[in-house]
Amino acid sequence: MITIYTTPTCVYCKKAKEFFTKNNVEYKETNVLEDLEARKAMVDKSGQLGVPVIDVDGEIVIGFNEGKLRELLRI
Numbered sequence: 001m002i003t004i005y006t007t008p009t010c011v012y013c014k015k016a017k018e019f020f021t022k023n024n025v026e027y028k029e030t031n032v033l034e035d036l037e038a039r040k041a042m043v044d045k046s047g048q049l050g051v052p053v054i055d056v057d058g059e060i061v062i063g064f065n066e067g068k069l070r071e072l073l074r075i
Contacts, residue, residue: 002027005042005053012064013052019066023075 002020004027006013020027032039032051039049046053046060054061056072 001055001057003030003055004028005030005032005038005051005055007031007033007051010051016052016054016064016069019064019069023073025073025075 002025004013004016004020006017006029008031017027017029019025030038030042032042042051042053043049045055046062048062050062052064054064054069056069059072061068061072
């Protein structure tokens with residue numbers, strides 16, 4: 001399960017979502033501006049407020065790190 005914590009104006013969030021779409025990777029997007037519980041979960045997992053934070057089966061990726069995502073997703 002992949003969850004991406006985002007905000008509507010985040011450029012790197014958009015790049016991450018485009019990467020997932022291009023590679024046919026299903027994900028759940030959570031807008032942390034609207035969902036305060038999700039924001040708290042994101043901070044608890046990552047220790048920071050910046051987005052995107054991407055949870056790949058419990059592995060946390062901070063920011064859009066394409067290399068790390070490719071490694072974790074084996075693509």
